[in-house]
Amino acid sequence: MARHLYSCSLRWSDMDAFGHVNNAVFISYLEEARIDFMFRLAPGEGSESFQGGSVVARHEIDYLRPLVHRHAPVTIETWVTKLGAASLTVACEVKDEEQVYVRASTVVVPFDFERGRPRRITAEERMFLAEYLGDEHDRRDAPGQPEKEAVAV
Numbered sequence: 001m002a003r004h005l006y007s008c009s010l011r012w013s014d015m016d017a018f019g020h021v022n023n024a025v026f027i028s029y030l031e032e033a034r035i036d037f038m039f040r041l042a043p044g045e046g047s048e049s050f051q052g053g054s055v056v057a058r059h060e061i062d063y064l065r066p067l068v069h070r071h072a073p074v075t076i077e078t079w080v081t082k083l084g085a086a087s088l089t090v091a092c093e094v095k096d097e098e099q100v101y102v103r104a105s106t107v108v109v110p111f112d113f114e115r116g117r118p119r120r121i122t123a124e125e126r127m128f129l130a131e132y133l134g135d136e137h138d139r140r141d142a143p144g145q146p147e148k149e150a151v152a153v
Contacts (some may be wrong), residue, residue: 001079001131001132001133001134002079002131002132003075003077003078003079003132004033004036004037004078004079004132005038005075005076005077005078006032006033006037006075006076006078007073007074007075008029008032008073008074008075008076008094009073010069010071010073010074012069012118014069015068015069016065019069020066020068020069021066021067021068021069021101023063024100026061026094026096026104027059027061027104029074029076029094030059030061030076030086030092030094030104030106031075033076033078033092034090034092034106034108037078037090037132038050038054038108039051047124049122049124049125049128050060050110050125052110052111052112052113052114053111053112053113054108054109054110054111054112055085055108055109055111055118056106056107056108056109057107057108057109057153058105058106058107059104059105059121060104060105060106061102061103061104062102062103062104063101063102064099064100064101064102064103065099065100066101067094067101072096074094074095074096074101075094075095075096076092076093076094076095077092077093077095078090078092078097078099078132079091079132079133079134080129080130080132080133080134081105081133081134081135083121083126083129083130083133084121085088085120085121086109086110086118086119086120086121087107087108087109087110087118087121088107088108088121088129089105089106089107089108090105090106090108091103091105091134092101092104092105092106093103110125112131121139
């Protein structure tokens, strides 16, 4: 199973009063990685895959540890955990070489904005997404990392 890797720079404005990335900012980070995955890596030049739009139906986020400002970017790993007829679920980890800061899952629904309704995943999109299909628990944890550690955000 392939993973999409996205390098995400931290901005000073992402920090909250406690000096770490604000919990709401992680939604933007996940969006950047998801858009990079689905649109920039869409199959083939001139392909219309993923071009009609999509909507987010659900976000689920586990904040594992605080991410403080630094100059080095974090990596966001993205893979597909569920591929339905008219929706897909992507899993993400926001991490560096040593730690995972956030684990998230997002349900995405392809949407036909012209008709104002969801649409089915095309054969071309399904073929592309299938390369990234894995189990939601298929994580590449850093050595010695706890499965989940709650933090205040």
